[in-house]
Amino acid sequence: MGWPATILEVAATVALAVIVLAIGLTIVRLVRGPDFADRAVAVDLLATLAVAFLGAFAIRTDQPVLIDVALALALVGFVATVAFARFIERRQPTYTRADRG
Amino acid sequence: MAEILAAACLLGGAFFSLVAAIGVARLPDLFTRMHAASKAGAFGVGLTMLGVAVWAADVGPVTRAIATIGFLVLTAPVGAHLLGRAAYRDGVPLWEHTLVDEKADATPALPRIPPAAPRARREASASRS
Numbered sequence: 001m002g003w004p005a006t007i008l009e010v011a012a013t014v015a016l017a018v019i020v021l022a023i024g025l026t027i028v029r030l031v032r033g034p035d036f037a038d039r040a041v042a043v044d045l046l047a048t049l050a051v052a053f054l055g056a057f058a059i060r061t062d063q064p065v066l067i068d069v070a071l072a073l074a075l076v077g078f079v080a081t082v083a084f085a086r087f088i089e090r091r092q093p094t095y096t097r098a099d100r101g
Numbered sequence: 102m103a104e105i106l107a108a109a110c111l112l113g114g115a116f117f118s119l120v121a122a123i124g125v126a127r128l129p130d131l132f133t134r135m136h137a138a139s140k141a142g143a144f145g146v147g148l149t150m151l152g153v154a155v156w157a158a159d160v161g162p163v164t165r166a167i168a169t170i171g172f173l174v175l176t177a178p179v180g181a182h183l184l185g186r187a188a189y190r191d192g193v194p195l196w197e198h199t200l201v202d203e204k205a206d207a208t209p210a211l212p213r214i215p216p217a218a219p220r221a222r223r224e225a226s227a228s229r230s
Binding site for chain 1: 104105107108109111112114115116118119121122123125126131134135138142143145146149150152153156157159161162165166168169172173176177179180181183184186187188190191193
């Protein structure tokens with residue numbers, strides 16, 4: 001961005017950096033697990049954060065078209081979450097009742 | 102003026118997104134993590150898209166940004182509910198300091214959707230409990 005930058009450009013750049021940090025923290029949870037359900041929650045949040053990233057990126061690059069991409073990603077992310085939930089419910093249970101204590 | 106408002110929405114949205122991610126990375130069990138991810142996450146993204154709507158100031162992009170917010174607000178609780186119920190039925194352990202587990206004495210214990218047919222056959226021979 002050329003200097004002097006507008007307030008909006010600075011804000012969009014800072015927001016992008018913060019959202020990338022958030023995505024990194026979510027990936028930490030995605031890798032550590034420990035359960036499949038924990039990873040499903042992390043993937044759900046990753047899709048949501050990607051929508052936020054695209055919003056900030058649309059402002060940063062001055063491309064309103066990216067809002068369409070964000071909308072489509074929100075739709076797909078919800079379907080993915082529903083699919084993960086169905087999968088967790090239908091497979092063999094990970095724990096027996098005694099594990100919960 | 103609109104630029105300052107959009108910048109404030111962007112920074113606020115990014116802040117709440119970061120809060121959601123910190124919650125998911127640091128909280129002790131699945132259900133507390135979901136509490137951070139669904140509420141703070143949806144609010145952070147909604148605020149960001151509100152900033153985008155203020156910035157775009159054109160009928161088409163504003164409509165799409167508002168539609169994204171509406172869709173997120175509608176689906177985030179549904180998705181969180183589905184995941185939470187599935188995880189509870191899967192028997193994911195609660196945090197050791199959890200005070201109330203209202204379903205602990207439910208009969209029948211942990212109601213489940215029956216597994217699909219190939220799984221049921223494997224269940225008979227598997228030694229896994």
